[in-house]
Amino acid sequence: MKSIRFKIFAFMAVLLVLLLVMLNTLPMSSSRDLVFEEKHSSLSGRAAILASSLSGLERITEESAGEVLGLLDVDGYDRIVITDEAGKPVYDSAPAAGTEAMGDVLSAVTGKTVFRSSFKDGAFTSSFAMPVATSAGLMGAVYLYEHDSERAEIILDIQSRILTVSVVIGFAAIVLSVLFSEVLMHRLKELVSSMRIVAGGDYKYRLSVHGQDELSELGEEFNALTARLEDTETQRRRFVSDASHELKTPLASIRLLADSLLQNDGVPMDTVKEFVSDIGHEAERLQRTTEKLLDLSRRDDGVLVAPEPVDVKQVTIDALALLKPLADEKKVRIRCSLEDGSVIMATTDDMFHIVFNLMENAVKYNVEGGSVNIDLASDDETVNLSVADTGIGIPEEDRLNIFSRFYRVDKARSREAGGSGLGLSIVHDAVIAHKGSITVGQNKPQGSVFTVSFPRPTSEETGI
Ligand SMILES: Nc1ncnc2c1ncn2[C@@H]1O[C@H](COP(=O)(O)OP(=O)(O)OP(=O)(O)O)[C@@H](O)[C@H]1O
Ligand SMILES: [Mg+2]
Incomplete structure (x- = not known):
C-alpha cells in the first residue's frame, strides 16, 4: 500500500523539479537568443557600412582597404578580413587566428552573407561575412569576428543566482511539504485510531475536533x-x-x-x-x-405489510366487544360516537392494536363508576379518533415517556392490572408506520385523552 504521505511527496517532487528546470532553462535560453539577435544586428550593420565604403573604391587593394579602415571606426572587433574579388585576403587584422573564417569569406565572395553566433566556454563568439557589391558586380568580401566574454559573464552570473534561488526554494518546498504531510497524516491517524477505539466498543469516545476544514x-x-x-x-x-x-x-x-x-x-x-x-x-x-x-x-425489523383500506368504525366495534367484560367488571361505562366512512390506509391488525390498547388503558386505569368516551370523526384531510377517560390521569412529567418501552407511571398498579408497559409503544410504532400522529392530554375535569390522527386517503388510494 502506498501511503498518502508518499503520494503527496511524489506529487510535490515532480511539480518542483518541473518548475525548477523551467526556471533554470527558460530565462537563460531567451536571454541568449536576445544576445544572438543583438550580435546579428550590430555585426551586420558594421559590415554593411564597411562594405558600402569599400564599394566606392575602384579596386580593393591592401592600401585602399587600409585607407577605408583608417577613416571608419571599426575598433573592437577581434578580427577583420577584407578580400578581393577572388577571395584572397588583402587585409587581415589577425592572420594567426586560423583559416576557419575562410570558408565563410569564400561564400561571401559568391554573393552570400553568412552569420554565425555561438555561446560556449563562457563567451559569445560571433562572425559576419558579406560580399562587397556594386552595380557592376562583386568586388570582394568583408568578414567581422567578435569574441564577447563580458555579456557571457553577466548571463552566467544571473544563471548562478537563479540556481542558488532554486536550491533555496527546493529546500523550503521539501521542508514545507514534509511539515504539511506530517500534520495531515497525524490528523488522519487520529481519525483512524478513534474509529478503532469505537469499533472496539467504547461508544463514549469522542474525537476532539479543531478547525473548519x-x-x-x-x-x-x-x-x-x-x-x-x-x-x-x-x-x-x-x-x-x-x-x-x-x-x-x-x-x-x-x-x-x-x-x-x-x-x-x-x-x-x-x-x-x-x-x-x-x-x-x-x-x-x-x-x-x-x-x-x-x-x-x-x-423494528421493518417488516412491512401492504396497507389496505381499513374501516376504523368496524375495528372499534370489534375491540369494544372484547373489552365489554372488563368494563363491566370495573363498572366503567363506554360511550361511543362513531362516524361512518372513516376509512384509512393501514392494516386491520395494526389498527386493532391501536384501538384496543388505547381503550384497554382507558378502562384499566379508570375508577369505579367512571366512563370512557370514544369519538371517531373525519374532516377533509384527516381521520381522528379520540379516547377520553375519567380515570386516574397521567402526570404531565410522565406524558413524554409513556410511549417508551416498559414505561409505567405507577409500576405496582400497572403490574397488578396485568400491564407490561409495552402497549403504548406498540400503539406509537403502529401509528407512525401508517403516517399518523398521536398525542396525549388531560381530560377535564379528570382523566386522560389520547388522540390519533391519520391522513385521509384519496379515493385513488382506497380504490373505493
Ligand atoms: N388512560 C390512561 N390513564 C392513566 N394512565 C395511563 C393510561 N394509559 C396509559 N397509562 C399509563 O401509561 C403506562 C404505559 O401504558 P402501556 O399501555 O404502554 O402499558 P401497560 O398498560 O402498563 O401494559 P400493556 O398495555 O402492555 O398491557 C401505564 O402503565 C400507565 O401507567
Ligand atoms: Mg396498556
Whole structure:
C-alpha cells in the first residue's frame, strides 16, 4: 500500500523539479537568443557600412582597404578580413587566428552573407561575412569576428543566482511539504485510531475536533455517528435488561407457587386450585408480554405489510366487544360516537392494536363508576379518533415517556392490572408506520385523552 504521505511527496517532487528546470532553462535560453539577435544586428550593420565604403573604391587593394579602415571606426572587433574579388585576403587584422573564417569569406565572395553566433566556454563568439557589391558586380568580401566574454559573464552570473534561488526554494518546498504531510497524516491517524477505539466498543469516545476544514467536518460526522451508536446501544441494553426483568418476575412467581405446592403435603384441594390458577395467570402474562415483544421486534425489523383500506368504525366495534367484560367488571361505562366512512390506509391488525390498547388503558386505569368516551370523526384531510377517560390521569412529567418501552407511571398498579408497559409503544410504532400522529392530554375535569390522527386517503388510494 502506498501511503498518502508518499503520494503527496511524489506529487510535490515532480511539480518542483518541473518548475525548477523551467526556471533554470527558460530565462537563460531567451536571454541568449536576445544576445544572438543583438550580435546579428550590430555585426551586420558594421559590415554593411564597411562594405558600402569599400564599394566606392575602384579596386580593393591592401592600401585602399587600409585607407577605408583608417577613416571608419571599426575598433573592437577581434578580427577583420577584407578580400578581393577572388577571395584572397588583402587585409587581415589577425592572420594567426586560423583559416576557419575562410570558408565563410569564400561564400561571401559568391554573393552570400553568412552569420554565425555561438555561446560556449563562457563567451559569445560571433562572425559576419558579406560580399562587397556594386552595380557592376562583386568586388570582394568583408568578414567581422567578435569574441564577447563580458555579456557571457553577466548571463552566467544571473544563471548562478537563479540556481542558488532554486536550491533555496527546493529546500523550503521539501521542508514545507514534509511539515504539511506530517500534520495531515497525524490528523488522519487520529481519525483512524478513534474509529478503532469505537469499533472496539467504547461508544463514549469522542474525537476532539479543531478547525473548519473537510477533515474537521469528517471528525464531526464521526462524532455524530458515534453518539447515535451510543444511543442505540444504551437503548438496546435497557431493552434487554427491562425485558429480562419483565420475564423474570412472572417466572419467579410460577416457581414459588409450584415449589410451595410440591413441598407441602396434604394441601387442601381449594388451595391447590387457587395456586394452579395463579400459575395460569402468570403464564398468561408471560405469553402476552412475549407476544408484544415479538410484535415490537417485527416492527423494528421493518417488516412491512401492504396497507389496505381499513374501516376504523368496524375495528372499534370489534375491540369494544372484547373489552365489554372488563368494563363491566370495573363498572366503567363506554360511550361511543362513531362516524361512518372513516376509512384509512393501514392494516386491520395494526389498527386493532391501536384501538384496543388505547381503550384497554382507558378502562384499566379508570375508577369505579367512571366512563370512557370514544369519538371517531373525519374532516377533509384527516381521520381522528379520540379516547377520553375519567380515570386516574397521567402526570404531565410522565406524558413524554409513556410511549417508551416498559414505561409505567405507577409500576405496582400497572403490574397488578396485568400491564407490561409495552402497549403504548406498540400503539406509537403502529401509528407512525401508517403516517399518523398521536398525542396525549388531560381530560377535564379528570382523566386522560389520547388522540390519533391519520391522513385521509384519496379515493385513488382506497380504490373505493
Ligand atoms: N388512560 C390512561 N390513564 C392513566 N394512565 C395511563 C393510561 N394509559 C396509559 N397509562 C399509563 O401509561 C403506562 C404505559 O401504558 P402501556 O399501555 O404502554 O402499558 P401497560 O398498560 O402498563 O401494559 P400493556 O398495555 O402492555 O398491557 C401505564 O402503565 C400507565 O401507567
Ligand atoms: Mg396498556
